[in-house]
Amino acid sequence: MIKRLWGKPDKPSKQSAEPASTDNIPQHVAIIMDGNGRWAKNRxxxxxxxxxxxxxxxxxxxxxxxxLGVKYLTLYAFSTENWKRPKAEVDYLMKLPQEFLEIELAELVQNNVQVRMMGYSQQLPSHTLQAVEEAVRQTAGNTGLVLNFALNYGSRMEMLEAVKQIADEVRNGQMSVEDIDENAMSSRLLTGGLPDPDLLIRTSGEIRLSNFMLWQLAYSEMWFTDVYWPEFTEEHFHEAIKEYQRRARRYGGL
Incomplete structure (x- = not known):
């Protein structure tokens, strides 16, 4: 029997940390979910x-x-570099979106969550792609949290494809060189239509971006933790939000 994962929230610990304020919640949070393998190895x-x-x-x-009222949550589920891992592990990873969405899709719909995917679908197995596309279709009309899975995603490829698109449009006379600006680039990325992340969280103690949203994270606040992803709780998430709320975002100004 497959255990339902959505259901009721985990019972909060006695040391549960609430956000400092609800007035400054990041609109878009991106997470590099790291440390699954090491968590398992340690056990x-x-x-x-x-x-x-x-x-x-x-x-x-x-x-x-x-x-908390976060509007966009982008989760780095599988990178364009992860195909280098052992085939058995890749095959298992490709089954997880199907399993997760099969169990939780009804609850996602009920909770007004909209599922999206950014990445390159051509390499994905049909069962993976079909599960994600069905979730996207069934939640397309939802107006709550946008749950955006970065699946077979790589930021360098994303930027190269955007540059190629701009070059083609210039060559075909659809735009001029003078029209090329940050907005032109941003709108042709896989995140087109989404705001840049306000906060990046990475678990497992690694302090790098790993080819994740390199353009979009230019002015994002970053929060790193040694906690492995399977151990990451609501309290850890609140801790990251509180740290974000303590920071002053200046975007190069004073």
Missing amino acids: GLPRVAGHHSGMKAVKRVTMAADR
Whole structure:
């Protein structure tokens, strides 16, 4: 029997940390979900067990973000570089979106969550793509939290494709060189229509971007934690939000 992951929120701990204020909640939070394999290894489990436990963290954080009023949550689920991993692990990772959405899609619809995907669909197995496309279709009319999965996504490829598109449009006379500006570039990225992330969270103690939203994160606040993704709780999410609220965003000004 597959256990439902959405359901009721986990019982808060006695040391549950609430955000400092609801007046300055980041509109868009992006998360590099890292540490599944190491979490499993530390417990003598296969790496795939860590990926499965990571699904529960997806549920926890999605619910936490929705309750706080975050409008966009982008989760780095699978990168264009992750195909280099062992085939058995890749095959398992490609089954997770199908399993997660099969279990949770009805709850996502009920909670007014809109599912989106950004990435390159050509390489994805048909069962993975069909599950994601069905979730996107069924939630297209929802007006609440946008849950955006970065699946087979790589920022350098994204920017190269945007540059190629602009070059083609200039060559075909659809735009001039003078029309090329930040808005022209941003609108041709896979995040076109979404605001840039206000806050980036990365778990597992690694302090790098790993080819994730390199253009969009130019002025994002960043928060890193040693906690592995399967262990990431609503309280950790609140901690990141509180740190974001303590910072002053100047965008190069004073």
